[in-house]
Amino acid sequence: MKAADAPLPVDAAAAMVEVRGVGKSFGGVPAVDQVSFTVAKGRFLTILGPSGSGKTTLLRMIAGFIEPGEGELFIHGRPVSAVPPHRRSIGMVFQRLALFPHLTAAQNVAYPLRMRGFAAGEIPGRVEAMLKVVQLGGLGARRIHELSGGQQQRVAIARALVYQPDLVLLDEPLAALDRKLREEMQLEFRRIQQELGVTTINVTHDQREALVMSDEVLVMDRGRVQQLASPDAAYRAPANVFVAGFIGVTNFLEAVALEGGRVRLAGRECGCGAGPAPLPAAGTVLDCALRAEHVRIAPAGTAADEAPLDVQLAGVVRQVAFEGDRTLYEVGVADLGNAVLRVIDRSPEAHLGLRPGAVVRIGWRARDLIPFPR
């Protein structure tokens, strides 16, 4: 319960959800460990983490299906540990949608209104309006199994939003869709969320989804919060090695801290960017993160890059993966002790093609090398 006394980053009065030192163990193994954060009204928070990091467990504690082992949850400033799920003002979209197969789309959307005692007369109007918001106008009479996957998704979203809950929880509802539809629904949900201004907590292990949809990203690993930041900050200024490695394609290089904000990397001295903490005393071992898209690549012998690169090395292409809008290279670099660097190239020359075995020049700017003390 130590975390309960810690100062909160956001004004508690404005917080729609506050999670304070919440933890849960299964059989002595912590699934969620001392998690604290707040979500302000109308904001969209994504909980991002690898499989088994405790995302679903955390979400289910907020929904009220699992009782926290420790800590306290507040919704709208009220502690909710004694409030059963059906009395919490929460709309949840489940991973498998959990629509009612014996009801029509409109009846699914009407269900929460009936359960929450809305006047019978106003229910059809609200359902109709909500179906319009999710662009399902006119399909209300269809049975669930008569709708496509994307349309079912919209029904699930409509059902969770129609009674204007304080909070909407999404447990990877888009994970099962094919990529194109998933990306469409991400933008679609974001549009609806902003239109209605509903506070939302989304769970995903898809970093792209987290960056695209959210106001804030909460990165979790092994039950613990690794970072809570805007998508931009989570990407540009990762709080630790885990976050740096989980978001984006990242190389890690071992280095040693020197005086004056410089590091020694494979025997050569070079500059580096700002890490989450000031550079430690000279001699300390560091892990430096270098994003694949921050490494420039060019065939050996071509003219110098227009951008001034602080470090330039020779390398040999090992692998080429053409991904359409970009090409991912794996480059062996002799000067880095034969380390293999992953490099993403988005420039048009990429399509000219560097074959495995080609000798290349690679380089990066000092500020893109982010040091993390071990």
Next chain:
Amino acid sequence: MIRVLDFLESLRATLWPRAARRFEAAAFLLPALLLVGVLVLGLAWMADASLRLLDTETFELSEHWTLANYRDLLENDTAWIVLGRSVLGAAVVTAVTLALAFPYAWVMVRTGSAWLRKLLLVSLFLPFFIGQVVRAYGWLIVLGKEGLVNQLLGALGMGPFKMIYTYGSVLFGLVQYMLPFAVLLIAPAVTAIDEEVELASETLGAPWWRTFLEVTLPLARPGLVAAAMVVFTLALTDYAMPVILGGGTNDFVANMVYDAFFRTSDSGMGSAVAIALVAAATLLAGVLLTWLGAGTLGFRGEAKR
């Protein structure tokens, strides 16, 4: 080796030409069709016998057809009482059995404890190994005038109560007998319900009992309809429980059939009662199915997503 297979394949092709392929599926139905055929033959024989009157001198059935047996049956008050008792009993047994079986199946499927699940499964199957007749005699021992319950109550200065040879004891025995069938038919239907759907109902504002009424029950309907059909028809046509626990005072239709065949040796009247029972059971099952909708047996798999 390959040669042999090739030979077998060509042999198969000659003996069982491609064109016959589409009958393959039908071929698997043959045993079932045979069984039904035998049943229909038996029914036809009984229908024939039911139209012949017993000559009480020679104990032979008449040569000519007559509706006399059915007329006697319609005018026989006892027959109507027995039919009414059977139908009412079957209905009550069905309702009570389903009411008990559904929670049982639900807990068995949904419990998080593997231990409890096993216990429930074993206690479900154990009575199967014992058989209906032995179980009925077991109840006689437990509920009889000198039975365990009355001895216990006697020790407390109460009773003795008459608990066997009553309508209640017959129904009690039937419910106990039907429970495993009902649970086994309902359990798969409950298993097919995605637990998340129930959780969803809760987040949408439904307390547990509304979730039960509005979501769980409708989704388990295929299992409930199947269980209702089986329990109702089995109870309606039951023989052993009324004999043993009713002791001749609470006969069902099947007991009447038995009496006619083997007590009065009137196979004509016995057949008439039997045909009447088949007709009544078919009619009631038909009404039940139409009322609940045959589609709800889940054959069309519309509950799937």
